[in-house]
Amino acid sequence: MENYINRCIDSILAQTFSDFELILIDDGSTDKSGEICDDYALGDSRVKVAHIKNGGVSKARNTGITLAKGDYMMFCDSDDFVERNWCSLLYEAIKEGGNTLPVSGIKFIYNIREQNKEIIKVFPKKMTLDKCKYFETYKKGLSGSLCCKIYDTNIIHEQSIYFDVSVNRGEDLLFNLSYMSHMDSFTTVPIITYNYVHSNQYSLMNSYRKDLIEINVLVYNAWLDYFKKHNIYSKQIEEFATYYYLNFLNVVKNTFDKRNKDILIKKLIFNNHILNSKEFKECIDLADMSKEDSRYIKLLKTNNYYLVWFAEQVIKVKNLLRMRK
Structure with missing residues (x-):
C-alpha cells in the first residue's frame, strides 16, 4: 500500500x-x-x-x-x-x-x-x-x-x-x-x-472467490440470527430474503467467472449444490417473488441447476438467432 x-x-x-x-x-x-x-x-x-x-x-x-x-x-x-x-x-x-x-x-x-x-x-x-x-x-x-x-x-x-x-x-x-x-x-x-x-x-x-457461497451463507445466517434475537417481524425477514435472493444468484454467476479454471461439469455440480443448500431453499421460500419471472422461479425451485442451465442456454441461442435475422 x-x-x-x-x-x-x-x-x-x-x-x-x-x-x-x-x-x-x-x-x-x-x-x-x-x-x-x-x-x-x-x-x-x-x-x-x-x-x-x-x-x-x-x-x-x-x-x-x-x-x-x-x-x-x-x-x-x-x-x-x-x-x-x-x-x-x-x-x-x-x-x-x-x-x-x-x-x-x-x-x-x-x-x-x-x-x-x-x-x-x-x-x-x-x-x-x-x-x-x-x-x-x-x-x-x-x-x-x-x-x-x-x-x-x-x-x-x-x-x-x-x-x-x-x-x-x-x-x-x-x-x-x-x-x-x-x-x-x-x-x-x-x-x-x-x-x-x-x-x-x-x-x-x-478477485474471483471460490468460497463465495460459504461467505454468503455465513452472512445470511448471521442476519437471520439477528432478526430472531431481536424479534423482528416477519415482513422484514421477507424483505431481507428478497434482497439476499439476488446475492445467491450472484454467487451462481461467480462460478462462471473466467478466472475459474474448473471444467464445465464441475461448475454445474457446484451451482447445483448451491440450489440445494438449506439457505437458498429457505431464502427463495421467504422472498417476495411477485416481480420476478415466474417461469424462472419455478425452475429455481426445482433445485436442479442442470435444468436451469439448459434453459438459459436455449434462451441464449434463441436470442442469438433473433439478432442474426
Whole structure:
C-alpha cells in the first residue's frame, strides 16, 4: 500500500477534530508501507505504529482494538481517504446521547483499468432508528462497512467484540451485527465523510472467490440470527430474503467467472449444490417473488441447476438467432 498510505494518513491528520490517537497496523508489509508509518510516528505524537506478522485484516484490526485507549473507535483502510469532518461529525452524533451507532455516507470510487466512476451511498436525512431497523443500512449498502461509523470502545472491550480471523470477507458485517446487539438504535448522518477507493484489480473485493457461497451463507445466517434475537417481524425477514435472493444468484454467476479454471461439469455440480443448500431453499421460500419471472422461479425451485442451465442456454441461442435475422 506504499502508493496510497500517504494520502490516507494525511487525510486523517488533517481532521478538524484533533484529539485522537492514530494507530497504524503494519500487517507484515513487504514494501515501504511500514517505514512510511514509522516516519509519521516520528513527526506526530498522536501516531502509534504496530508491526505484526502478516495474519490478515481481521487480526490486524483486533490488534488495533487491543491497543486503542480512546473513548471511541473508528476504522480506516489504508488505500482509502477521509473528509476533514470524518471524526467531528460522527463524534458529535455519538455524543448527543443514547446508546446508538452513528452511520454516515460513503463515496465509492472505482478506478480499475478503464473503469472510472463514483457511487454515493448516504441516507437522505438525519434519523435515529431502532436497532430492529438496522436492515435499512443493508439496503443502503452501508451495513457492513466499518469506516462510516464510530464505536464505543468500552462496549467493544467489555463485550469482547472482535473480528473473526477465520473469515476474510463479510467479517465487517459480522462485527457490526454483534456490536448492534448491544445498541438501542443507530443514527444516520446524511453527509459523505469517507472515500472508499477500488483501485487494485487484485484486491479481495475484485478477485474471483471460490468460497463465495460459504461467505454468503455465513452472512445470511448471521442476519437471520439477528432478526430472531431481536424479534423482528416477519415482513422484514421477507424483505431481507428478497434482497439476499439476488446475492445467491450472484454467487451462481461467480462460478462462471473466467478466472475459474474448473471444467464445465464441475461448475454445474457446484451451482447445483448451491440450489440445494438449506439457505437458498429457505431464502427463495421467504422472498417476495411477485416481480420476478415466474417461469424462472419455478425452475429455481426445482433445485436442479442442470435444468436451469439448459434453459438459459436455449434462451441464449434463441436470442442469438433473433439478432442474426
